[in-house]
Amino acid sequence: MSCHGPGEGDVATLGRTTEVALLGSPNTGKSSLFNRLTGLSAATGNYPGVTVTRSRGTARTSSGSVTVTDLPGTYSLEPASPDEDVVLDHLTGRQESETAPDALLVVMDSTTLYRSLALCAEALALGRPTAVVLTMVDELRARGGDLDVTGLSRALGVPVVETVAHRGRGLEDVRELLGEVASWPVALIAPPHDDAAQLSGWIRSVLDSARYRSPRSSVATSRIDAVLLHPVWGALVFLAVMFCFFQVIFTVAAPIQDAIQAVFDHWGEVAANTLGSGFLADFVGTALIGGVGGVLVFLPQILLLYLMISVLESVGYMSRAAFLMDRIMARSGLDGRAFVAMLSSTACAVPGIMATRTMPSSRDRIATIMSAPLMTCSARLPVYLLLISLLVPAEARLGPFSMQGAALFGMYLLGGLASLVVARVFKATLLRHGALPFYLEMPPYRLPTPRGILRAVWTPVWMFLRKVGTIILVVTAVLWVLINFPAREAETAHMDEAQAQSYVMENSFAGAAGKAVEPVFEPLGFDWRVDIGLIASFAAREVFVSTMGQVAAAEDPEDPGAALQQLTYTHGPHQGEPVFTPPTIVALMIFFAFAMQCVSTLATMRRETNSWKWPAIAVAYMFVLAYGAAWIGHEITAAVTR
Amino acid sequence: MKRSKQGAATPSPVTLCDVKPGEIACIALVEDALDPVVRRRLGALGFREGEQVTCLRRAPMGSPILFRVCGAEVCLRKEQARSVRIGEWSPAPVASVS
Ligand SMILES: Nc1nc2c(ncn2[C@@H]2O[C@H](COP(=O)(O)OP(=O)(O)OP(=O)(O)O)[C@@H](O)[C@H]2O)c(=O)[nH]1
Ligand SMILES: [Mg+2]
Numbered sequence: 001m002s003c004h005g006p007g008e009g010d011v012a013t014l015g016r017t018t019e020v021a022l023l024g025s026p027n028t029g030k031s032s033l034f035n036r037l038t039g040l041s042a043a044t045g046n047y048p049g050v051t052v053t054r055s056r057g058t059a060r061t062s063s064g065s066v067t068v069t070d071l072p073g074t075y076s077l078e079p080a081s082p083d084e085d086v087v088l089d090h091l092t093g094r095q096e097s098e099t100a101p102d103a104l105l106v107v108m109d110s111t112t113l114y115r116s117l118a119l120c121a122e123a124l125a126l127g128r129p130t131a132v133v134l135t136m137v138d139e140l141r142a143r144g145g146d147l148d149v150t151g152l153s154r155a156l157g158v159p160v161v162e163t164v165a166h167r168g169r170g171l172e173d174v175r176e177l178l179g180e181v182a183s184w185p186v187a188l189i190a191p192p193h194d195d196a197a198q199l200s201g202w203i204r205s206v207l208d209s210a211r212y213r214s215p216r217s218s219v220a221t222s223r224i225d226a227v228l229l230h231p232v233w234g235a236l237v238f239l240a241v242m243f244c245f246f247q248v249i250f251t252v253a254a255p256i257q258d259a260i261q262a263v264f265d266h267w268g269e270v271a272a273n274t275l276g277s278g279f280l281a282d283f284v285g286t287a288l289i290g291g292v293g294g295v296l297v298f299l300p301q302i303l304l305l306y307l308m309i310s311v312l313e314s315v316g317y318m319s320r321a322a323f324l325m326d327r328i329m330a331r332s333g334l335d336g337r338a339f340v341a342m343l344s345s346t347a348c349a350v351p352g353i354m355a356t357r358t359m360p361s362s363r364d365r366i367a368t369i370m371s372a373p374l375m376t377c378s379a380r381l382p383v384y385l386l387l388i389s390l391l392v393p394a395e396a397r398l399g400p401f402s403m404q405g406a407a408l409f410g411m412y413l414l415g416g417l418a419s420l421v422v423a424r425v426f427k428a429t430l431l432r433h434g435a436l437p438f439y440l441e442m443p444p445y446r447l448p449t450p451r452g453i454l455r456a457v458w459t460p461v462w463m464f465l466r467k468v469g470t471i472i473l474v475v476t477a478v479l480w481v482l483i484n485f486p487a488r489e490a491e492t493a494h495m496d497e498a499q500a501q502s503y504v505m506e507n508s509f510a511g512a513a514g515k516a517v518e519p520v521f522e523p524l525g526f527d528w529r530v531d532i533g534l535i536a537s538f539a540a541r542e543v544f545v546s547t548m549g550q551v552a553a554a555e556d557p558e559d560p561g562a563a564l565q566q567l568t569y570t571h572g573p574h575q576g577e578p579v580f581t582p583p584t585i586v587a588l589m590i591f592f593a594f595a596m597q598c599v600s601t602l603a604t605m606r607r608e609t610n611s612w613k614w615p616a617i618a619v620a621y622m623f624v625l626a627y628g629a630a631w632i633g634h635e636i637t638a639a640v641t642r
Numbered sequence: 643m644k645r646s647k648q649g650a651a652t653p654s655p656v657t658l659c660d661v662k663p664g665e666i667a668c669i670a671l672v673e674d675a676l677d678p679v680v681r682r683r684l685g686a687l688g689f690r691e692g693e694q695v696t697c698l699r700r701a702p703m704g705s706p707i708l709f710r711v712c713g714a715e716v717c718l719r720k721e722q723a724r725s726v727r728i729g730e731w732s733p734a735p736v737a738s739v740s
Contacts, residue, residue, distance in 0.1 A: 076686035115712035231702035
């Protein structure tokens with residue numbers, strides 16, 4: 001590197017490592033390659049548009065290391081959507097925090113080489129040091145295609161290697177290639193990329209020199225599509241799969257949940273025996289085990305939810321769902337991509353909102369961003385599971401199905417329908433006009449790799465565990481203090497333990513706050529203890545579960561499980577009647593379905609729309625919707641069950 | 643197939659929207675009146691003059707339509723398909739593009 005001066009093809013390394021950008025069409029395997037090169041775990045999936053931000057990592061090469069940047073996929077260097085803006089911003093170093101990459105590694109899917117070469121032509125015309133990685137060569141050969149890498153390299157004038165990116169085959173060649181980044185050539189004559197006829201001519205001549213034989217279309221994919229994209233069967237299969245999934249949540253996850261619960265119960269006993277009574281024992285028993293433990297027991301369900309979403313995504317179903325749903329989404333003024341963003345929001349609204357970056361129309365984007373938080377996210381899952389178990393007996397059946405599972409399915413449907421209606425309203429009022437084209441690539445079905453699934457499940461599960469260990473733990477501990485102080489030792493001196501606990505809670509700081517807002521929520525049937533949970537849930541929805549766990553443990557330390565069901569109003573016209581009646585539970589579930597209680601979602605909305613206006617509108621409309629719908633739900637349930 | 647009946651002199655152009663599943667057509671012209679960004683995006687997806695397109699299937703209610711173009715499967719809404727005019731048009735399936 002030192003034997004010749006800086007020239008065209010030379011990459012200056014002035015005290016920093018060489019920057020290489022991965023450039024390619026969507027779904028070509030850039031992130032898979034990035035993960036293999038850097039050992040990081042960027043999200044991958046068989047859907048065009050999984051990556052919407054850039055991420056950097058260091059790759060070890062045959063001679064030192066280089067910095068590799070994974071970029072969103074793009075069909076051309078003329079951006080049509082915000083994720084493609086990210087690519088161009090990076091390539092030009094437009095954003096001040098970024099430096100333009102020194103060299104480009106163009107990633108092309110060898111099964112769609114004919115199309116990919118158009119982007120390659122644009123990339124070569126940039127006049128930067130360039131090399132090419134071909135992915136999916138396993139599929140190319142399996143489907144009867146073939147090509148000659150040396151021929152392709154000669155025709156393009158840059159080095160080419162072939163890989164199977166997700167399995168890491170050919171990775172050593174890529175490392176070697178990256179090691180020689182200083183000598184990557186710059187295209188001498190820019191290929192034509194403006195004129196359609198010239199471009200097609202150039203592509204044909206390149207493919208000829210590479211002796212490219214294009215693959216047959218995948219037989220398996222067209223057979224599966226014949227069913228899954230069938231006008232009738234397709235929709236039925238989709239609904240059946242979803243319905244079965246919610247059954248599985250109760251039938252498969254519940255026993256595991258019970259096992260975790262048993263462990264916590266055991267620890268509770270151990271703690272009670274070793275710590276005796278007093279504040280420390282109470283803290284461990286109610287806050288840690290009753291509260292935080294009460295959230296942690298829902299880990300199996302959350303794991304299952306993410307497992308299902310990642311399987312759907314890595315198999316290649318998301319594009320199909322978008323294809324099937326486009327017409328229905330069009331009724332609310334959106335398109336099939338918006339459906340995928342909403343489906344991702346069933347994991348968490350934050351990635352769902354990020355996924356809208358692939359949408360070309362900014363109005364459609366904002367409408368989707370505004371309605372995505374209504375989808376049932378995984379933070380609502382523990383709340384629903386707790387409330388449904390109070391409302392519907394575990395033995396109740398709907399034919400062969402569990403009634404609890406059906407109720408949960410209903411809550412997901414409610415969230416989905418509400419977000420469609422809200423999107424429709426936004427599109428008809430604040431966000432009229434603007435129909436940019438809808439286009440979407442349909443990748444072949446692919447078998448998910450265990451590694452990919454593990455990564456896709458482990459990342460959110462780890463985030464859930466961290467959330468439990470940080471924000472939920474802290475808020476629960478703060479609440480424990482607020483519920484147990486002032487201690488009121490003088491007043492409770494003559495009471496028995498349970499009475500004393502209720503008295504302290506009722507007159508605690510938290511009790512005062514709960515009672516202060518009680519009149520607001522009285523029409524919905526919530527009493528001051530539910531209100532404490534409701535206020536606290538604005539920190540994180542799961543905190544509602546941990547707060548109710550604390551309340552129950554304080555009311556009846558012997559059997560907290562039954563305590564919630566037996567909770568009664570302490571004053572007012574309904575004094576002595578149970579709080580958790582069907583109308584109250586229904587109202588609570590609806591409130592949680594619609595209320596905006598997530599700070600990260602608001603922060604993401606603000607970042608993606610670049611203004612506080614939209615998050616403010618979201619908070620307002622969602623609160624009105626939550627309160628109004630909860631009240632209606634309360635009244636209807638009361639009328640039906642009276 | 644023809645949508646307009648007024649004036650025998652100007653038959654409405656045949657577009658990708660008219661191609662039935664299983665049929666192959668050759669793109670003659672991408673509407674000039676189209677927004678240049680959309681036009682170039684269609685080009686980048688492979689919908690360029692001279693390319694062969696196979697219609698694979700239609701979603702329930704006729705839109706979107708799934709095409710194979712330049713070796714990839716891409717779906718477009720009816721509205722976009724309508725702005726791509728086609729020339730030669732063979733109802734019988736032919737071997738894939740080279
Ligand atoms: N058969 C095969 N599959 C691959 C190969 N490389 C990647 N895949 C799969 O292709 C899909 C897309 O991979 P990603 O790495 O997410 O692609 P990407 O280019 O980052 O996609 P976007 O971020 O959406 O632009 C995943 O399902 C991978 O498992 C390969 O060489 N062969
Ligand atoms: Mg990616």
